[in-house]
Amino acid sequence: KAGVTQTPRYLIKTRGQQVTLSCSPISGHRSVSWYQQTPGQGLQFLFEYFSETQRNKGNFPGRFSGRQFSNSRSEMNVSTLELGDSALYLCASSDSTTRGEQFFGPGTRLTVL
Amino acid sequence: AQSVTQPDIHITVSEGASLELRCNYSYGATPYLFWYVQSPGQGLQLLLKYFSGDTLVQGIKGFEAEFKRSQSSFNLRKPSVHWSDAAEYFCAVGHPGGGNKLTFGTGTQLKVEL
Numbered sequence: 001k002a003g004v005t006q007t008p009r010y011l012i013k014t015r016g017q018q019v020t021l022s023c024s025p026i027s028g029h030r031s032v033s034w035y036q037q038t039p040g041q042g043l044q045f046l047f048e049y050f051s052e053t054q055r056n057k058g059n060f061p062g063r064f065s066g067r068q069f070s071n072s073r074s075e076m077n078v079s080t081l082e083l084g085d086s087a088l089y090l091c092a093s094s095d096s097t098t099r100g101e102q103f104f105g106p107g108t109r110l111t112v113l
Numbered sequence: 114a115q116s117v118t119q120p121d122i123h124i125t126v127s128e129g130a131s132l133e134l135r136c137n138y139s140y141g142a143t144p145y146l147f148w149y150v151q152s153p154g155q156g157l158q159l160l161l162k163y164f165s166g167d168t169l170v171q172g173i174k175g176f177e178a179e180f181k182r183s184q185s186s187f188n189l190r191k192p193s194v195h196w197s198d199a200a201e202y203f204c205a206v207g208h209p210g211g212g213n214k215l216t217f218g219t220g221t222q223l224k225v226e227l
Contacts (some may be wrong), residue, residue, distance in 0.1 A: 033214070100213050101207075101213075
């Protein structure tokens with residue numbers, strides 16, 4: 001079974017631009033969660049989608065948004081990029097509706113200049 | 114608010130030595146508990162999990178962890194470390210009834226000396 005895939009793996013943007021990251025979950029998994037990882041703040045939960053509905057949301061500004069499609073693939077969008085948005089963005093998928101057991105993708109490394 | 118504390122930022126052990134990584138959590142009830150490992154440039158790999166029942170859980174790569182309710186701890190152990198275990202280790206709590214949101218600790222960077 002193929003794992004969680006994320007595209008692109010690396011991205012360089014400039015301040016003020018917007019960016020869209022993509023995540024394809026493990027086949028059959030209906031839950032997709034997104035996390036931001038930075039050296040200063042560590043791993044922080046952004047949001048979770050389940051069956052195309054946002055089920056949980058972390059404490060991030062409205063510039064961070066996401067969506068999930070009927071095939072469970074998910075995208076997250078960051079508008080008006082700031083230098084502090086530079087991070088590794090990790091996507092995780094799950095086939096359980098609770099319990100939090102998740103499988104992570106390799107991440108997208110976003111650099112904002 | 115829920116929180117996870119990993120008091121050791123860096124740990125260095127010799128290959129073949131035993132390992133214990135500490136994790137303490139703050140949560141209103143018994144959470145779901147996880148240990149993940151991250152190698153450089155990689156995503157997170159699940160080592161083991163605790164939901165309920167037997168407080169000593171076995172994971173992959175020879176790791177085990179023990180849940181101690183009285184100490185709000187979930188420490189990770191390995192009897193004999195291999196050089197390939199060098200990586201960053203994260204403890205995380207899940208929230209029963211709260212979907213799949215995980216709250217992570219700050220991580221422990223493990224270095225293995227040959």
